[in-house]
Amino acid sequence: MSSFVKTTLAAALASSLTLGMQASAQAADLDRIQLKVPIAFSTQLPGLGSPIAKVADKIQKVSNNTLRFKVYEPGKLVAPFEILDAVSRGKVDAGYATAGYWAGKIPASPLFSAIPFGPEAGEYIAWMYYGNGMKLYQKMYDQAGYHVKVLPCTLNAPETSGWFTKPIEKPEDLQGLRMRFFGLGAKVMEKLGVATSLLPGAEIFPALEKGAIDATEFSMPAVDARQGFYKIAKYNYFPGWHQQATIFELLINKDVWNKMHENQQVMVEEVCKASMADSFAEGEALQFKVLMENAEKHGVQIMRWNDTMLAAFRQAWEEVAQEEAAKDAFFKEVWDDLSQFRAQYELWERNAFLPREF
Known part of the structure; x- marks a missing residue:
């Protein structure tokens, strides 16, 4: 290590210690x-x-x-x-x-x-x-x-897309389901025929157990495992397009x-x-270990949405975004600003990151 580097590191350490002592002294007052x-x-x-x-x-x-x-x-x-x-x-x-x-x-x-x-x-x-x-x-x-x-x-990292008691292969399979769903994703599900409700975490498993709801989403796999959803719903879908x-x-x-x-x-x-x-x-x-345990110990089927379902979710979301922006001026202000940022960011994203398959 060069003397310059040693001197620089020593100075940085001394500075940080001094600042720390100053902060402690100030905090005391x-x-x-x-x-x-x-x-x-x-x-x-x-x-x-x-x-x-x-x-x-x-x-x-x-x-x-x-x-x-x-x-x-x-x-x-x-x-x-x-x-x-x-x-x-x-x-x-x-x-x-x-x-x-x-x-x-x-x-x-x-x-x-x-x-x-x-x-x-x-x-x-x-x-x-x-x-x-x-x-x-x-x-x-x-x-x-x-x-x-x-x-x-x-x-939070990406969430699961939901826990279901049956496979969902086409949009029609969602019609009539009662599902706990959060945020803007709930409006998307409603467009596809799902009756949604927003329940706090502690109320979700009892609702599933009693049959008050047919399916749910809540959080990441490590959190959902604590809730015990795998005991009732064996089909866990990904990716979490909504979050x-x-x-x-x-x-x-x-x-x-x-x-x-x-x-x-x-x-x-x-x-x-x-x-x-x-x-x-x-x-x-935390998530990969839980995914393995769900599959190996609890009989959970780890499912991925097919292209037809993802396209249906995407189309419904675009409709929801337009409708919400038309109804509320501040929603439109935020949505327009975020959309402009994302359009500019896309140039960086497209060139900076490896394609998913690599």
């Missing part, structure tokens, strides 16, 4: 704040609810105990679908959920959660952090009258956010950014 944080997904669900527990731990450490998140499991303090309202009204300080849960109140919200037929993770966060995504994300809540600061805080990447959000009441010192705000922002990378890596690492 900050007001101590504890936030009550109800969550929509159990911390026992890997890559889905588990990231917020890690976030809470890291924030406590990097803030030198001046900032603490007290995490409440789903339903213990606030019901999952009530988190946005509770945070906005100041009933709780913060909450962890997904923007797709607010589609009934804010039509554009699913665009900040998961979008049928992409974008995939890299493209999604490129738009979010270096396109207009973050600006539009916050604008959505401000414009709708919600008193919250929003931060993307978890990024190639999914973002989960940390919502903080604006009064609480503004009460934080700027240093504390930066800590939360940076820990959430780190969580986006960590949760995605965890999700990518």
Whole structure:
């Protein structure tokens, strides 16, 4: 190693240690704040609810105990679908959920959660952090009258496309099915004759078991395995055209956010950014083992949608996107911006990455 490199590394290490000591000293002078944080997904669900527990731990450490998140499991303090309202009204300080849960109140919200037929993770966060995504994300809540600061805080790998009790080979096979389905993908399924409902995670297996629904989608294989869907539905379909990447959000009441010192705000922002990378890596690492176990131990048939089905989903999605944009001006604003970004990104994607078959 050259003396220049050694000197540079030593200087960098000394600088980082100095900054760390300065940060600790500054943190010691900050007001101590504890936030009550109800969550929509159990911390026992890997890559889905588990990231917020890690976030809470890291924030406590990097803030030198001046900032603490007290995490409440789903339903213990606030019901999952009530988190946005509770945070906005100041009933709780913060909450962890997904923007797709607010589609009934804010039509554009699913665009900040998961979008049928992409974008995939890299493209999604490129738009979010270096396109207009973050600006539009916050604008959505401000414009709708919600008193919250929003931060993307978890990024999931592709989901399964659903658990079925029979093979689905043509669009007609979907007609009449009752299925738990999330977000914009639910509108696609409805166009194909499926009666959809959005159930929180804890309610899905009982609904399957009682026959209240015929099929379901929920999350990645490692999460779905914890839910036990394989006990009832043996046909697990891929790819998850409806959720190639999914973002989960940390919502903080604006009064609480503004009460934080700027240093504390930066800590939360940076820990959430780190969580986006960590949760995605965890999700990518866990799935293949679960797929093998599902097939070998539980008799699950790992199925891939044929071209006819994917074309039907794609056509239905294009119709849904046009309809939603026509109904809601802000949906159109976000959709147009994202579409423009994706059209430009396509030049990079087409040339930079190997074809899938390689």
